[in-house]
Amino acid sequence: METIWFTIIAFMLVCYVVLDGFDIGAGIVHYFVGRNDKERAVVISAVGPVWDGNEVWLLATGGTLYFAFPALYSAGFSGFYLPLIMVLWLLIMRAAGIELRHQLDNHLWTSFWDFVFSASSILLAIFFGAALGNVVRGVPLDGTGYFFEPLFTHWGVKGETGILDWFTVSSGVVAFVALAVHGANYLALKTDGELNVRARKVVGIGWFVLVIVTVLSLGAVLNVRPQILDNYYAMPVGWLIPLGVVLSLTAIKYFSAKGQDRNAFLASSVYLAMMLGGAVYGLYPNVLPALDPAFSLTVTNAKAGAYGLSVGLIWWTVGIIIALGYFTFLFRTFKGKVSVEEHH
Amino acid sequence: MGLAPLIVILKTFAIWKKDERWNNTARFWGKILGITFLFGVVTGIPMEFQFGTNWAAFSRYAGGVIGQTLAMEGMFAFFLESSFIGLFLFGEKRLGPKAHWVSAVLLFIGTWLSGWFIIATNAWMQHPVGYEINPDGSAGLTSFWALVLNKWAVFEYMHNMGGAVMTGSFAVAALGAFYVLGRKQVEYGKMFLKVGVIVGCIASIWMLFPSGDLQGRMVAEHQPATLAGMEGLFDTTNGAPLVLIGQPDTEKQKLDNAVHIPNMLSFITYQRWNAQVKGLNEFPKDQQPTNVPLLYYSFHMMVGLGTIFIAIMVISAFWLWRGWLFGANWLMWIIMLSFPLPFIANTVGWMVAELGRQPWLVYGLFRTENGHSPMVSGGNVLFTLIGFFGMYTVLTLLYIFLMLRRIEHGADELGALDISLQEESSQPTGY
Numbered sequence: 001m002e003t004i005w006f007t008i009i010a011f012m013l014v015c016y017v018v019l020d021g022f023d024i025g026a027g028i029v030h031y032f033v034g035r036n037d038k039e040r041a042v043v044i045s046a047v048g049p050v051w052d053g054n055e056v057w058l059l060a061t062g063g064t065l066y067f068a069f070p071a072l073y074s075a076g077f078s079g080f081y082l083p084l085i086m087v088l089w090l091l092i093m094r095a096a097g098i099e100l101r102h103q104l105d106n107h108l109w110t111s112f113w114d115f116v117f118s119a120s121s122i123l124l125a126i127f128f129g130a131a132l133g134n135v136v137r138g139v140p141l142d143g144t145g146y147f148f149e150p151l152f153t154h155w156g157v158k159g160e161t162g163i164l165d166w167f168t169v170s171s172g173v174v175a176f177v178a179l180a181v182h183g184a185n186y187l188a189l190k191t192d193g194e195l196n197v198r199a200r201k202v203v204g205i206g207w208f209v210l211v212i213v214t215v216l217s218l219g220a221v222l223n224v225r226p227q228i229l230d231n232y233y234a235m236p237v238g239w240l241i242p243l244g245v246v247l248s249l250t251a252i253k254y255f256s257a258k259g260q261d262r263n264a265f266l267a268s269s270v271y272l273a274m275m276l277g278g279a280v281y282g283l284y285p286n287v288l289p290a291l292d293p294a295f296s297l298t299v300t301n302a303k304a305g306a307y308g309l310s311v312g313l314i315w316w317t318v319g320i321i322i323a324l325g326y327f328t329f330l331f332r333t334f335k336g337k338v339s340v341e342e343h344h
Numbered sequence: 345m346g347l348a349p350l351i352v353i354l355k356t357f358a359i360w361k362k363d364e365r366w367n368n369t370a371r372f373w374g375k376i377l378g379i380t381f382l383f384g385v386v387t388g389i390p391m392e393f394q395f396g397t398n399w400a401a402f403s404r405y406a407g408g409v410i411g412q413t414l415a416m417e418g419m420f421a422f423f424l425e426s427s428f429i430g431l432f433l434f435g436e437k438r439l440g441p442k443a444h445w446v447s448a449v450l451l452f453i454g455t456w457l458s459g460w461f462i463i464a465t466n467a468w469m470q471h472p473v474g475y476e477i478n479p480d481g482s483a484g485l486t487s488f489w490a491l492v493l494n495k496w497a498v499f500e501y502m503h504n505m506g507g508a509v510m511t512g513s514f515a516v517a518a519l520g521a522f523y524v525l526g527r528k529q530v531e532y533g534k535m536f537l538k539v540g541v542i543v544g545c546i547a548s549i550w551m552l553f554p555s556g557d558l559q560g561r562m563v564a565e566h567q568p569a570t571l572a573g574m575e576g577l578f579d580t581t582n583g584a585p586l587v588l589i590g591q592p593d594t595e596k597q598k599l600d601n602a603v604h605i606p607n608m609l610s611f612i613t614y615q616r617w618n619a620q621v622k623g624l625n626e627f628p629k630d631q632q633p634t635n636v637p638l639l640y641y642s643f644h645m646m647v648g649l650g651t652i653f654i655a656i657m658v659i660s661a662f663w664l665w666r667g668w669l670f671g672a673n674w675l676m677w678i679i680m681l682s683f684p685l686p687f688i689a690n691t692v693g694w695m696v697a698e699l700g701r702q703p704w705l706v707y708g709l710f711r712t713e714n715g716h717s718p719m720v721s722g723g724n725v726l727f728t729l730i731g732f733f734g735m736y737t738v739l740t741l742l743y744i745f746l747m748l749r750r751i752e753h754g755a756d757e758l759g760a761l762d763i764s765l766q767e768e769s770s771q772p773t774g775y
Contacts, residue, residue: 048434049430049434050430052385052426052429052430053423053426053427053430055426056418056422056423056426059389059392059418059422060415060418060419060422060423061418062392062393062396062418063392063411063414063415063416063417063418063419064415064418064419066392066395066396066403066407066411066414066415067407067411067412067414067415068411068415070403070404070406070407070408070411070482071404071407073395073396073403073407073411074396074399074400074401074403074404074407074717075400075404076396077393077395077396077397077400077403078396078397078398078400078717078718078719078720079719081397081717081720081724081728082724082727082728084393084396084397085390085393085397085728085731085732088389088390088393089731089735091386091389092386092387092389092735092739095382095385095386096382096386096739096742099379099382100742100746103379103746103749104749144718144719145404146400146717146718146719147719148719148720148721304407304408304411304484304485305408305478305484305485307484307485307486308408308409308411308412308484308485308488311412311485311488312412312415315416315419315420316415316419319416319419319420319423320419322420322423322424323419323423323424326423326424326427326428327423327427329427329431330427330430330431333431333435333438333439334430334434334435
């Protein structure tokens with residue numbers, strides 16, 4: 001039962017990263033794709049109707065995590081106290097940037113919110129990457145089942161670690177580049193003319209950087225947590241995941257170069273899913289590894305009661321089917337390209 | 345939550361009477377809802393996170409139970425709301441009138457489902473049911489339906505949603521009065537007044553009876569110490585009086601300058617004039633509400649304001665029925681100026697619920713002092729609290745600024761800009 005919930009939460013997290021990932025990514029490349037006020041309005045319009053629904057995946061994932069693994073929720077969220085609160089501030093600013101920009105037709109006003117939108121998107125990508133890096137590296141959990149990490153200490157991965165060290169910052173950089181490429185793919189899909197050309201150009205350059213940082217991050221992970229390969233040796237079917245990473249990376253380049261933006265976007269979605277899936281596959285059965293493995297939180301010692309988990313499976317299944325229905329309908333209603341001319 | 349059903353009413357009028365003006369009012373309040381919704385979303389996200397960040401020990405204790413309702417809110421309410429607010433605000437042209445009406449209804453259902461799951465969560469903290477205590481000391485769920493259909497949740501929900509509708513209808517009526525009195529957008533002002541006053545009249549009576557009455561009896565039955573604190577009743581009394589005004593003195597254990605109605609509290613609580621109502625002194629000190637004066641004032645402000653709302657709305661509804669309302673400037677002034685009051689009443693109402701539950705996070709089971717995150721230091725909490733204070737201040741100013749602009753533009757302008765609005769709806773720019 002707990003393995004099912006582990007898989008469910010991993011699935012929801014992947015949905016969140018793929019969906020909110022593209023609008024955060026759009027924020028990262030905001031200034032590269034949109035060169036003037038009008039063009040930047042187009043970027044905002046491309047994410048306008050969908051960002052809120054995308055972000056709800058974060059809330060739903062958080063809620064489900066709380067429900068299935070309460071001990072993880074309380075240890076993780078209080079342990080990552082400062083960075084999580086900063087993520088909240090960034091989420092607030094980003095939402096304001098997207099939604100308030102068009103409320104006033106004034107150059108100062110729009111410039112200000114453009115900056116807020118882009119800066120908060122960049123920082124969010126780095127924070128989320130660093131958060132995943134922390135989980136992979138392990139945290140200083142002790143016998144109480146809690147831990148607390150300051151934002152930074154000596155930037156090393158041993159001893160008194162901080163949220164930010166060389167490894168977690170490097171994960172942040174990977175997330176930043178990956179979401180930039182993903183967001184640029186989305187904008188290429190949603191725009192035409194010069195914006196489309198520029199978005200593809202960002203994908204092209206970003207792709208080279210992404211290949212490099214992906215390889216480097218793999219090396220870093222193996223250095224910091226060599227145990228991550230244990231599951232792969234035990235269940236070799238997992239090797240399909242790194243294969244998927246390679247294939248999707250290739251596909252991004254191939255489709256983007258051929259001008260098939262939709263396929264390129266799907267490829268970068270697969271890439272994100274594979275990268276995240278690969279980490280999660282290696283972590284199981286840990287949900288939050290401790291620096292001292294004896295104190296790690298696992299699916300067994302962090303889970304909620306058996307009755308609650310089985311009841312949850314019923315309503316969750318109903319809920320996710322309905323939710324996927326809404327999303328299909330929403331994206332269909334707002335499909336098609338957004339163009340400059342249609343804006344005043 | 346209060347505006348959503350009102351918008352459904354406005355949209356229904358538009359289709360039923362085939363009158364485009366009703367559609368304009370729906371669009372106008374839809375814009376207001378859109379901005380308000382945004383601010384609600386961004387300021388609400390921290391609340392879910394807070395269970396983990398600031399109340400980790402509580403979450404570890406109760407997550408196995410209230411995780412259910414909070415996760416269900418995400419799955420059933422958030423997805424519904426977030427999808428259909430986008431469709432409602434930008435999809436009018438793409439969807440057509442019928443489907444657009446449906447999107448308004450689904451948005452309404454989404455916000456009200458969200459309300460249900462939150463109230464069910466709070467109700468479990470007020471009146472825990474359907475649980476067992478696990479060997480490790482945490483609470484585990486034993487009955488899903490007991491949690492979701494907690495009797496406390498039913499009454500609390502009735503009362504809370506009534507409060508939301510009342511607040512929404514006061515806002516609609518007050519803005520209507522503002523337009524009529526200001527001789528601007530008079531036609532729309534009258535439409536706002538009609539809908540606001542009729543719905544507001546029903547909602548304000550509903551807040552007293554049956555919802556307030558039922559909620560009060562739940563408190564009397566399951567949280568007698570809370571009831572004593574709310575009423576400022578220190579000693580157990582047969583035939584307890586209902587206090588209208590008075591200042592509790594917790595040192596001397598008495599109420600100063602009390603103005604009261606004899607035997608009334610006993611009657612409304614137990615329907616007997618001489619029934620015994622337990623006073624605070626009946627309970628051990630560590631089981632009494634921790635801040636009796638604030639609880640007492642919150643409760644009396646809520647009830648006092650509720651009484652004023654009934655008076656205003658019943659008179660306005662009568663004047664509307666007789667056709668006198670739009671000539672009665674004095675009454676419209678009262679409606680206009682009373683617009684902040686329901687917000688205050690809602691706030692103090694929630695203070696009654698939360699202060700009244702003290703010293704418990706989960707009534708009778710888990711104390712507030714044990715709920716915080718053990719590893720997060722006071723300095724870190726203060727840092728984030730100051731940050732939130734700053735950020736929310738900025739958001740408040742932005743919200744007021746944007747609201748004033750909307751009000752200045754009015755509903756009429758949305759009608760005149762009908763074509764550009766449809767362009768906007770075909771190419772959404774955000775709300």
